Amino acid sequence: MSEHVVIIGAGQGGLQVAASLRQDGFAGRITLIGDEPGLPYQRPPLSKGYMADGDASRLALKPQGFFDTEGVDYRPETPVARIDLAAGQVQLAGGETLDFDRLVLATGARNILPPLPGIELPGVHLLRGLADAAALRAAMAGARRAAVIGGGFIGLEFAAVAAAAGVEVTVIEAADRLMSRAVTPPTSARFLDFHRGAGVEVRLGALGAAILGDARATGVALADGSTIPADLVLVAVGVRPNVELAQDAGLAVADGITVDGHLRSSDPRVFTIGDCANFPLEGRRVRLESVQAAADHARHVARTIAGQEQPPYDALPWFWSDQGPLKLQIAGLSAGWDATHALQDATGATDTVLAFREDRLIAVETINQAGRHMAARRLLAQPDGIGRDTLAAHDYDLRAALSAR
Helix, strand or coil: CCCEEEEECCCHHHHHHHHHHHHCCCCCEEEEECCCCCCCECCHHHHCHHHHHCCHHHCECCCHHHHHHHCEEEECCCCEEEEECCCCEEEECCCCEEECCEEEECCCEEECCCCCCCCCCCCEECCCCHHHHHHHHHHHHCCCEEEEECCCHHHHHHHHHHHHCCCEEEEEECCCCCCCCCCCHHHHHHHHHHHHHCCCEEEECCCEEEEECCCCCCEEEECCCCEEECCEEEECCCEEECCHHHHHHCCCECCCEECCCCCECCCCCEEECHHHEEEEECCEEECCCCHHHHHHHHHHHHHHHCCCCCCCCCCCCEEEEEECCEEEEEEECCCCCCEEEEEECCCCCEEEEEEEECCEEEEEEEECCHHHHHHHHHHHCCCCCCEHHHHHHCCCCHHHHHHCC
16 A cells, blocks of 8 residues: 555645655655645735735635646545544544554644733634635725734734725734844834834834723723724734644644654654744754745655655745835844844835844845845855854945855
């Protein structure tokens, strides 16, 4: 009997495993299990392009013909009840069991729901899947005022779209700057200026105390006693990895499902990719919420399953966020930076920030500078890295520094 690979999670990472397995010559059976209806789709546009135009037709990652042609058994709307490692089986909620030889967990993450009174009221929205996005977009069309709890990528992307549509938007952020977990202070400041200039009210250092309203949400009460009236409330304070299936099966978990350098879990038959994977990178353990990381993980796991020898996973992380006319692109991880160097455009606005740790470049944030972003990715991928003195000698011109290597 041919080898059977079961993939739990039909997002971009799970689908990429199936596609890459076939590309890498795997001839066994592949079953891809998803819990949402319809074909696998792109999530990044939900808070950006889809929120603006409502066109879901461009979201599908693959047509139905892909699954038919490649022999992938795709199971939409199929929740998984449990994993039995001893038996090598996945039990579906409907009672069916699937034997597996290799199992890939691409279970992703879910929105954190803060314990605020009124959080369950109609008019309070989360944004993770297509159904969430459709409901939020419909609410936005009839809203005059919106409150966004959380000043990260998702909250700010929605704020930009809503403000452009004429909605009065207030962003409530507990930290003292926007996107504080993802970017350096100069980049935070640039986006604060943009959003305020676009008419968005931004409350920094503000804590939500309750969602106001009786039959539906009418605003947000803050811990300082002030209130923000709103016809809709978006809660976007981060996500939590979906580890329950793995944990109940006895796999090691710690801020995600713990894997090794080849993305294998504590059971060598089981791999984990994407938002739910906690993996070693650059001498520490990380969990990345990134479509690109999920796709890179998927390709690595597919090669391993297909029998290809390869070094441990070490792909450079990169991210992006579209907020109005500003495209933020990040190469590397800035966590732990101890110095930054900012570059400005012709108007004096910051458009590039280089982050350093112990005088070594660790990350580059660019705004509407695609060429610099690509140069940064190539520089950061160099095995010996690059020091601040070298960059300073080239007046922090990334492309010049790259050409000189």
